[in-house]
Amino acid sequence: MSPLLEVSDLRVEFSTEDGIVHAVDGISYAADTGRTLCIVGESGSGKSVTSLTTLGLTRGRNTRVSGKIEFDGRDLLTLSGDEMRSIRGNDIAMIFQDPLSSLHPFYKVGAQLIEAIRVHRSVSRSSARDRSVELLTMVGIPDPQRRVDQYPHEFSGGMRQRVMIAMALANEPKLLIADEPTTALDVTVQAQILELLQELQHRLGMAIILITHDLGVVAEFADEIAVMYAGRIVERGSAEQIFFSPQHPYTWGLLKSIPRLDTPREGELVPISGRPPSLIQRPSGCFFHPRCPYVRDEHKRIDPSLSDVAGEPGHEAACLLPTELRSRIWRGLAAGETPAELRRLVVEDGQTVPVSGRRPLSQEEGS
Amino acid sequence: MSTNGAPLVQVHDLVKHFPITQGIVFQRQIGAVKAVDGVSFEVERGETLGLVGETGCGKSTTARLLVRLLDPTSGQIVFDGEDISKRKGDGLKALHRDMQMVFQDPYSSLNPRKTVGSIISEPFAIHGLLKGQGERKKRVQDLMDRVGLNPEHYNRYPHEFSGGQRQRIGVARAVALEPKLLVADEPVSALDVSIQAQVLNLLRELQRDMGLTLIFIAHDLSVVRHMCDRVAVMYLGKVVEVAPSDTLYNFPRHPYTGALLSAVPVPSPSGPGRRRERQLLTGDVPSPANPPRACRFHTRCPKAQELCSQDEPPLENKGTTGLAACHFPLSEGEVKLRLAGALGDSDPSTNAHAPGEILDRS
Numbered sequence: 001m002s003p004l005l006e007v008s009d010l011r012v013e014f015s016t017e018d019g020i021v022h023a024v025d026g027i028s029y030a031a032d033t034g035r036t037l038c039i040v041g042e043s044g045s046g047k048s049v050t051s052l053t054t055l056g057l058t059r060g061r062n063t064r065v066s067g068k069i070e071f072d073g074r075d076l077l078t079l080s081g082d083e084m085r086s087i088r089g090n091d092i093a094m095i096f097q098d099p100l101s102s103l104h105p106f107y108k109v110g111a112q113l114i115e116a117i118r119v120h121r122s123v124s125r126s127s128a129r130d131r132s133v134e135l136l137t138m139v140g141i142p143d144p145q146r147r148v149d150q151y152p153h154e155f156s157g158g159m160r161q162r163v164m165i166a167m168a169l170a171n172e173p174k175l176l177i178a179d180e181p182t183t184a185l186d187v188t189v190q191a192q193i194l195e196l197l198q199e200l201q202h203r204l205g206m207a208i209i210l211i212t213h214d215l216g217v218v219a220e221f222a223d224e225i226a227v228m229y230a231g232r233i234v235e236r237g238s239a240e241q242i243f244f245s246p247q248h249p250y251t252w253g254l255l256k257s258i259p260r261l262d263t264p265r266e267g268e269l270v271p272i273s274g275r276p277p278s279l280i281q282r283p284s285g286c287f288f289h290p291r292c293p294y295v296r297d298e299h300k301r302i303d304p305s306l307s308d309v310a311g312e313p314g315h316e317a318a319c320l321l322p323t324e325l326r327s328r329i330w331r332g333l334a335a336g337e338t339p340a341e342l343r344r345l346v347v348e349d350g351q352t353v354p355v356s357g358r359r360p361l362s363q364e365e366g367s
Numbered sequence: 368m369s370t371n372g373a374p375l376v377q378v379h380d381l382v383k384h385f386p387i388t389q390g391i392v393f394q395r396q397i398g399a400v401k402a403v404d405g406v407s408f409e410v411e412r413g414e415t416l417g418l419v420g421e422t423g424c425g426k427s428t429t430a431r432l433l434v435r436l437l438d439p440t441s442g443q444i445v446f447d448g449e450d451i452s453k454r455k456g457d458g459l460k461a462l463h464r465d466m467q468m469v470f471q472d473p474y475s476s477l478n479p480r481k482t483v484g485s486i487i488s489e490p491f492a493i494h495g496l497l498k499g500q501g502e503r504k505k506r507v508q509d510l511m512d513r514v515g516l517n518p519e520h521y522n523r524y525p526h527e528f529s530g531g532q533r534q535r536i537g538v539a540r541a542v543a544l545e546p547k548l549l550v551a552d553e554p555v556s557a558l559d560v561s562i563q564a565q566v567l568n569l570l571r572e573l574q575r576d577m578g579l580t581l582i583f584i585a586h587d588l589s590v591v592r593h594m595c596d597r598v599a600v601m602y603l604g605k606v607v608e609v610a611p612s613d614t615l616y617n618f619p620r621h622p623y624t625g626a627l628l629s630a631v632p633v634p635s636p637s638g639p640g641r642r643r644e645r646q647l648l649t650g651d652v653p654s655p656a657n658p659p660r661a662c663r664f665h666t667r668c669p670k671a672q673e674l675c676s677q678d679e680p681p682l683e684n685k686g687t688t689g690l691a692a693c694h695f696p697l698s699e700g701e702v703k704l705r706l707a708g709a710l711g712d713s714d715p716s717t718n719a720h721a722p723g724e725i726l727d728r729s
Binding site: 043142156157158159186188189192194195213215217219220222239243253254258259260262270271272275276 | 647
């Protein structure tokens, strides 16, 4: 059986005054009922554009989209605007990052929920209202009978995000896309919202695509993880594979650059040097090579493709270093060695022309 | 007078109420937002004190009061042996040579119409230092180099820099006068993960090299733990717990600290059904305009009893190296139960079974 959503070789390009922005560059992934796929990456890595394209929200004169997005047996990219509208908010729903700007300030929360229901169902206003109250109860808003007649500004940030979730779930979607749903919230509220999403997924059995940059959230939430960098997926695998045997230097960088509560406090953070590349003038070869501490000369020419990691079914990475060497480097990193020290492994392994060493930590970003 | 043994900053019972008014012509006060309501703490020379808490707990207001960007309603701030809570005019200007601030948003805290060079040399202009053009430029370029910016970009404008680089500009401006105290208000929360570490490392390096005393404000508890020697936890305008980092993170005494720590997601999955039993706080933070009586946390506290709504607990020693304001502090057993998986000695890379598994629901 084919998965609920299957994206293959999706490319999204925007033409701008400065040139063509290759926002998404040939990515493929799948999401299935009852499972959670997390897409991780920095700003500008193309993770939001991917999901907006799935919802048909990037259609415009300056946009070129190619590839396939198969949902429930239909290719979403070939659907007309009207057909797309009947899917959006119905079969596929989305939760946005900022709950304040995604709710209309002039309309009561109830009116907005009723609209979401009545766009897709021919039900009376009063039964839609009953359904709204039911939805607000489901997402844990106290006193829903009264709250349904209030305006968004009368809700706190966490409560607004609950309203957004209620609205997204109004028509029991098969797929829920959550784009940084907790980034604007406090940790205690974030924990509440994530718990709620998990419980609802359990109850309604939908597929969730969660887009985030917070690796902690990913670790607690994901079944599968896709790591995006500069418009491409550079590594993909199950949560365990990504966290316990990551294969791509960018993933290592992400895992090592965050302070965490479960490791000794004294450890220095190892930042990723440099900054994300421009998506107009992209680097040659491996897109990560200008920031990669383990770069070899040929990596500047050869463009790696996503390929299977030997011995780990379902785990793929786009890196030109030999698998055996990669696992040695990760073991070293995990044991607390720095990338500068571990570069010696790459050099010893052969054919490398040493790069002029890494500059001191504080001078790494930019220019 | 310089008193070298004494703490650099001593705050006693600091209060800031923002009035809520009604009426257009004749405004009368109908209430007050009690943003900071009786906060006391000390900061030793050369240490890093973290201030954490949820949105609206008063941590930023406290920072602004310390740097005297706001006037306190009452209370005392002693900086370097002198009470600065009533300083005005020239006295205040002189004070700002010794205390500087790094702001959260690197986009709105830099004037878009000024070049980087003039932004960083502004402190010298304000205080009439380094009058010679060449001298000042040289110093600014040294600073740019110090914080990891290319000194040749002296004449560029802020929009030509990325978020992380802009934050470096903000840091360079703040350390230009070699202040004694640097207050960093959420300096990395607007930055990407891979850039955050660069800025955090820079702040630590500068602190080491310049002997800065740092007050570091953040809502990200893992970042605070990484940066700070001591941490003060705030809730609704009060400090509820203050302790050395290791104590606070391993043995929190206040139930609110426990709840905060237990809410932090840990980047280490451990098998299906890996979610540990969290102590979730229900509801939202009450309004600071009308905070709950007595212990302000009693409305959301899992351990609250009758006494908590009648009698406000003082900030006092609860058997660890820190202070907590609670009638019924967490016991060792409760801490273990709530924080299992969040803390501890599990090595994430080799240990596929974090201690959290013991508490799995499934």
